[in-house]
Amino acid sequence: xxxxxxxxxxxxxxxxxxxxxxxxxxxxxxxxxxxxxxxxxxxxxxxxxxxxxxxxxxxxxxxxxxxxxxxxxxxxxxxxxxxxxxxxxxxxxxxxxxxxxxxxxxxxxxxxxxxxxxxxxxxxxxxxxxxxxxxxxxxxxxxxxxxxxxxxxxxxxxxxxxxxxxxxxxxxxxxxxxxxxxxxxxxxxxxxxxxxxxxxxxxxxxxxxxxxxxxxxxxxxxxxxxxxxxxxxxxxxxxxxxx
Amino acid sequence: xxxxxxxxxxxxxxxxxxxxxxxxxxxxxxxxxxxxxxxxxxxxxxxxxxxxxxxxxxxxxxxxxxxxxxxxxxxxxxxxxxxxxxxxxxxxxxxxxxxxxxxxxxxxxxxxxxxxxxxxxxxxxxxxxxxxxxxxxxxxxxxxxxxxxxxxxxxxxxxxxxxxxxxxxxxxxxxxxxxxxxxxxxxxxxxxxxxxxxxxxxxxxxxxxxxxxxxxxxxxxxxxxxxxxxxxxxxxxxxxxxx
DNA sequence: GTCTCTGGTTGCTCCAGCGCAAAGACGCCC
DNA sequence: GGGCGTCTTTGCGCTGGAGCAACCAGAGAC
Numbered sequence: 001x002x003x004x005x006x007x008x009x010x011x012x013x014x015x016x017x018x019x020x021x022x023x024x025x026x027x028x029x030x031x032x033x034x035x036x037x038x039x040x041x042x043x044x045x046x047x048x049x050x051x052x053x054x055x056x057x058x059x060x061x062x063x064x065x066x067x068x069x070x071x072x073x074x075x076x077x078x079x080x081x082x083x084x085x086x087x088x089x090x091x092x093x094x095x096x097x098x099x100x101x102x103x104x105x106x107x108x109x110x111x112x113x114x115x116x117x118x119x120x121x122x123x124x125x126x127x128x129x130x131x132x133x134x135x136x137x138x139x140x141x142x143x144x145x146x147x148x149x150x151x152x153x154x155x156x157x158x159x160x161x162x163x164x165x166x167x168x169x170x171x172x173x174x175x176x177x178x179x180x181x182x183x184x185x186x187x188x189x190x191x192x193x194x195x196x197x198x199x200x201x202x203x204x205x206x207x208x209x210x211x212x213x214x215x216x217x218x219x220x221x222x223x224x225x226x227x228x229x230x231x232x233x234x235x236x237x238x239x240x241x242x243x
Numbered sequence: 244x245x246x247x248x249x250x251x252x253x254x255x256x257x258x259x260x261x262x263x264x265x266x267x268x269x270x271x272x273x274x275x276x277x278x279x280x281x282x283x284x285x286x287x288x289x290x291x292x293x294x295x296x297x298x299x300x301x302x303x304x305x306x307x308x309x310x311x312x313x314x315x316x317x318x319x320x321x322x323x324x325x326x327x328x329x330x331x332x333x334x335x336x337x338x339x340x341x342x343x344x345x346x347x348x349x350x351x352x353x354x355x356x357x358x359x360x361x362x363x364x365x366x367x368x369x370x371x372x373x374x375x376x377x378x379x380x381x382x383x384x385x386x387x388x389x390x391x392x393x394x395x396x397x398x399x400x401x402x403x404x405x406x407x408x409x410x411x412x413x414x415x416x417x418x419x420x421x422x423x424x425x426x427x428x429x430x431x432x433x434x435x436x437x438x439x440x441x442x443x444x445x446x447x448x449x450x451x452x453x454x455x456x457x458x459x460x461x462x463x464x465x466x467x468x469x470x471x472x473x474x475x476x477x478x479x480x481x482x483x484x485x486x
Numbered sequence: 487g488t489c490t491c492t493g494g495t496t497g498c499t500c501c502a503g504c505g506c507a508a509a510g511a512c513g514c515c516c
Numbered sequence: 517g518g519g520c521g522t523c524t525t526t527g528c529g530c531t532g533g534a535g536c537a538a539c540c541a542g543a544g545a546c
Contacts, residue, residue, distance in 0.1 A: 067386060069394035070476055077386055089379040091372075098383040121372075128371035129334075129364075135378035136332040140341040142385045143310060143320055149392045150436030151312035154533070184493065193393030198533060200495060216493060216542065233313055397503070427523065441503055443525060459512055459523055488546090495540070504532090510525070516518095 009110070012059060016083030017134050019057075021126050030120055034110040039103035046087065048100040054111045055090040058082050061107025062169075062181065065099045066190070076190040077142070079104065079181065081169065088131055091117050104181060149193050152233075155202050157192040159231035162212075166221055176213070176222035184217045252353070255302060259326030260377050262300075264369050273363055277353040282346035289330065291343040297354045298333040301325050304350025305412075305424065308342045309433070319433040320385070322347065322424065324412065331374055334360050347424060392436050395476075398445050400435040402474035405455075409464055419456070419465035427460045 010027045013019040019027060036059065039045065045056060048067060063080040077099055080086045089095045091114065112120070121127050148157055162179070170177040185196040185203070192199070203214050211227055213220045221227055228234075253270045256262040262270060279302065282288065288299060291310060306323040320342055323329045332338045334357065355363070364370050391400055405422070413420040428439040428446070435442070446457050454470055456463045464470055471477075 067390045069390055073394050075390045075393045077389070088375070089383075092376060092379070095379070098386055125368060125371070128368070128375065131375050132331070132371065132378060133335060135375060135382060136335070136338070139378060139382050139385065140332075142382065142389055143341055146320070146385055146389050146392065147310045147312055147318045149389065150318045150433075151316050185495095186493080190393075195534060196494080197496085197535075201533090204495075214494095428525095429523080438504060439524080440505075440526090443523095444503090447525070457524095490543100490545080492543090493541090495538100497536105497538090499534100499536085501534085502532100504530085506528090506530105508525100508527095510523105512523075513521095515520085 009059060012083050013057065013110075016057060016085065017137075018085035018088075018127070018130050020130060022124055026124060030124075031110075033116040033120070034112055037109050037111055039107045039109065041103060041105050043103045043107075045101040045103065045109060046097045048097055050097050052087060052090040052092075052095045052097045054087065054113050055085070055117045056087050056101070056112075057085045057110045059108045059110050062104040063101045063107065063109070064104050065101050067099050074190050075193070076187060078138075079165075079168065085134060088135055090114055091121065091131070154192065154194045154198055156231060156233060157194070158188060158199060158202050159227050161188060161191045162219065162221060163224070163227055163231050165219075166224060166227075170221070173220060176220045177224060179219045179221070182217040183219055252302060255326050256300065259300060259328065260380075261328035261331075261370070261373050263373060265367055269367060273367075274353075276359040276363070277355055280352050280354055282350045282352065284346060284348050284350075286346045286350075288344040288346065288352060289340045291340055293340050295330060295333040295335075295338045295340045296357055297330065298328070298357075298360045299330050299344070299355075300328045300353045302351045302353050305347040306344045306350065306352070307347050308344050310342050317433050318436070319430060321381075322408075322411065328377060331378055333357055334364065334374070397435065397437045397441055399474060399476060400437070401431060401442060401445050402470050404431060404434045405462065405464060406467070406471055406474050408462075409467060409470075413464070416463060419463045420467060422462045422464070425460040426462055430460075 009031055010024055013027050013031065014022070014024070019030060022030065034057075037045075039061070045063060046052070046054070058080050060082055062082075063086065065077040065080060065086065066074045067077060068074050080101070086101060087097060089098070093114070121131075148160060152160075165179045165181065165183070166177050169180045171180040172178075185199040188199045188203075189196045203212070203219070206212050206227075207214060209226070211221070211223045211230075213222055252274055253267055256270050256274065257265070257267070262273060265273065277300075280288075282304070288306060289295070289297070301323050303325055305325075306329065308320040308323065308329065309317045310320060311317050323344070329344060330340060332341075336357070364374075391403060395403075408422045408424065408426070409420050412423045414423040415421075428442040431442045431446075432439045446455070446462070449455050449470075450457060452469070454464070454466045454473075456465060
């Protein structure tokens, strides 16, 4: 993670969601305009409400995007992994960041100021299309989660969150898939709109049922299938088709 | 609403969120590529899951965007008024509509096929920026509502929904502001992730308190101030600062 | 090894809000 | 203007899950 060479970064960007379809020469250009920033665990990249003046791509590690409610309780909107972009709205004058971004573990990000972003967009019109695609995807995902929150019960939402995390940061280990991210009960609660108590209870139950194993900030899904069944509210396994 | 002339439409688009910053000549061009479609109340423009092949701007009336959950219960994502665009993702090949759009009352929309949209984008790069701005705005709004749903209680959410509706479709009448849209308890429930029963109870209480007057599919806010206070959880009025 | 700190568990209580049923009120159509 | 269908209200019971407190466990720190 330390001996990162420019060519690695070029490859990362080429694979990422924002700069794809740019040829390597252009990527090198783009990269030249970036500033790399190293963050320690839990460092803040930008804060909700601040004027959005820079656009950012994770080059290593991971970011957590959150929003805070009135009385201090947070909501996790999503995690941003290597190659992924965030703060696309930094393109405009006058906008504020709608979320706070914090590092999950040691993390490095590439940042571009607004001017640089606009310059890039002008030079590479394909980027505009990528931006739109990216935003559409995010929008769809949040809408989806909104619907879930509005219509599903807690267990189902937790199952969905876990399934997503497995897909996003799952790592095969023996006995199952590890969610490769320090993930506390509190975190899961903030992802699903519930409390750490309820999450704890639900996970305990699933552990009894052999669906997963969990420890301190650690979840290993041993039966992804069963989890999906719960997430999708399929009658699977025992007839738990409640609602 | 019937004797709509092209010049009216040009003006509508110029004021709308998607085509702003185009000059009238270009707008006429753009308009020439559109198809106008008249819809009766509750007619479907497009359905969740269908391949997204057309982009659309409301020219008169209003659309309701919904998503359905597993067992038939719906969620209302937002209303789309005259001049507003929707289905921006129709720009891409292969995407499906993530929501269903239905007319609220007699409505007319302008539609463009994907090819036409891409042609427009190519000819008028400013449109790409508008698209990004538009999507950013939507994203921020949904994220906001997600946070509310995750952290706030029902009454507060209903207050917020009403405040938004007042801003969006409020019409001054004597004694307050009418929400100019047939709005049933069920609708409010689908906007706020609750049930029509709870909405009914809450509205009754507020009616007693003199905050609003409501009838069949009709809400007149008589004290917007009080409603905002509830929405923002300010200590306002009586000391009801629960939570 | 022990101390401390953070995170997890679990029992208990309580209540916001859901779900249902039955009755009421409106608007509309013929 | 009478009937009907849709929307609304309200009482009642019930429960999912919040909130708290007390306790437990593992991981560093020293």
